Amino acid sequence: MLRSLFRLYLIVVIGGGLAITFVNTSFSQLFHERVTQTERGADRTYAFVLEDYLQRHAGPERAAALADLNKHGSDGFRLMTTDEVEPLVGKRQWRELRDGKLVLDVDTTNYYLPLPDGIVVSARRSESTTVEIQTLAYVLLGLATLLSVVVWVHYHWRELRKLEAAARAFGSGNLSTRAQLSKKSNIYELSQQFNEMARQIEASILHQREMMHGISHELKTPLARLEFGLALLQSPESPERQRERHMALRKDVRELDELVTELLTLSRLEQGDGHLVPMQVSVDELVDSVAASMSNDVADRSLTLSVSTAGMSAAVGAAGTAAARAPVSRTPIVQPPTYHVCDPKLVARALLNLLRNSTRYAQQAISLSAAVGAAGALVLIVEDDGPGIPLAERARVFEPFYRLDASRDRHTGGFGLGLAIVWRVALVHGGDVRLEEAASGGARFVMTLPALPLPVPAKESVPRDAVHRG
Structure with missing residues (x-):
């Protein structure tokens, strides 16, 4: 059970890891526009304050003002021109940037805020969670997955053990054994197939037993008469009585021959249409x-x-x-x-x-x-x-x-x-x-x-010169 549990859990973990990797690498591109709209709505006030702050520090003072902001945070503010931003974003984002809208780069890791004088402020998007919290979240996810897998495997394994016990009991000679599983079981259909197989095997074995019993009984009676007749032949009797004994013995032999013929016919028919x-x-x-x-x-x-x-x-x-x-x-x-x-x-x-x-x-x-x-x-x-x-x-x-x-x-x-x-x-x-x-x-x-299909006759080979001779 532990090996099966480990394999199943390993498959679940690998599949979950691939899914998380796909989400982290592809969803930002698949839902880029929606993420951008969300970022604009969330940072509307922040962008207004930042723009107002930089407008009040125009000219040479703007670089010093950004340096002061970088000292108090990890956003990584820097000034860029629109031409410098163009290779970092898509065509649509670049057009929106020229219209004065906040845009995100392709990986949605940085945002670009255009100022009225044509300068663009670039900064990293702030993450709401830390690495420790993300790690804890993934650990909890793994534990929850493990618990779910254990519950599922335990129920599934219990049903398999019932089916295994039924198969073992049937194999030991208890032909009336059947697997009793709930209809909600994952292997209920398999148990029904097992029960049907067991029923057919039981019927076949019982039929064979009855056949052997019947054959033994049918053979015993004429053999006993033959043995009794042979014993009577040893006693001195008239020739007429001896002939009667011989005729009776021949009749018993014919009866045995007919019985064997019937049994052979029945055996061939039980083998099917071969x-x-x-x-x-x-x-x-x-x-x-x-x-x-x-x-x-x-x-x-x-x-x-x-x-x-x-x-x-x-x-x-x-x-x-x-x-x-x-x-x-x-x-x-x-x-x-x-x-x-x-x-x-x-x-x-x-x-x-x-x-x-x-x-x-x-x-x-x-x-x-x-x-x-x-x-x-x-x-x-x-x-x-x-x-x-x-x-x-x-x-x-x-x-x-x-x-x-x-x-x-x-x-x-x-x-x-x-x-x-x-x-x-x-x-x-x-x-x-x-x-x-x-x-x-x-x-x-x-x-x-019903009518049977006629067998296809084998094609006879005809000599090539037979056509010309005909």
Whole structure:
């Protein structure tokens, strides 16, 4: 604190000294006319007495009279002609001198009083203060400045110590620490930035902890089943029973593989848009390919999937085919775009996750539709006629490993990563996804994807003679 105080005080002293020097050297010239008017008003009586005294001592007696005056003061009276005064004053002052007015020189240190007979009396201006008084005034000014700086630095330093204590507590592991400063503080905005940074770091660390906890739980269950299955293989059983054991083990291995794949996808998406491969795709083909890949799952659950694009629908029924075409019961309000720039693999993955989520809860029907949003954005809507999601739970369904089913049954809840991947796919595209209530009371997911800029293709080098050969 002492070093900071010394530096600040040194800067203030140097700045104040430069200001005083500028005032003493430049103000007399900048305000020369005003100083002259003030001097004329203040010395009016003195100039009248001096002029009358010298008029009564004309001729040779005038020099002796000035010598007597110099013995009784330090004004330094002397007689000069107007020609001698001219180089010492400005043109304006010289004209005023010839008009019989008292004038000051350029530095305002001497004044010149013209007499009626053309002689000019020169004398030094009297200073109202002495060097000792000026020195005392400067010392008091320095002390007052020092006191002001100490008060300011003490308040500022106290606020910095609060921020330092908060940073130290946060760094020691107390993630809920926040800097509590007054809004009048000079570093209040800095403390708010610190609090925002601390909040984001705390949220990120807590998210990572929850992720690790969820990953550990998800990996532990299939690993335990694998271990139990391997132990059962050691017991003597019939060949049919052994084949069943092998099939169960392969199923557990596939489950582990799917979980790892989901985790890797989620990890890449959390790194931002560095893995995006934007390209122009046909919306109809994209939606139809996703619907076709879900035909078996839809048929296994005796559901109906309606796909709406360009005002027509493809009905995928319990038979699991898309051959039968039928009018859509609910057509999009706005014509969907024919083409859209996005990462088709990620968008298809997000749609598959939404449809798989709907197949777990739908009772009879699922619909997938495309429409145009603001500024040409692609709006993809997936809704079902299931029981829906309570309003209090809607804000958390996009969190990793979050399931509405408290029993964590994979038949209804999966791994809890599908909707988290959907949310991050929308995020890396610069869009969003929201959960609403469908007209049938089920869940309605609306994903909005703004159009991405197409990557600039690298220019291929063409041989110079190719043009002539072509």
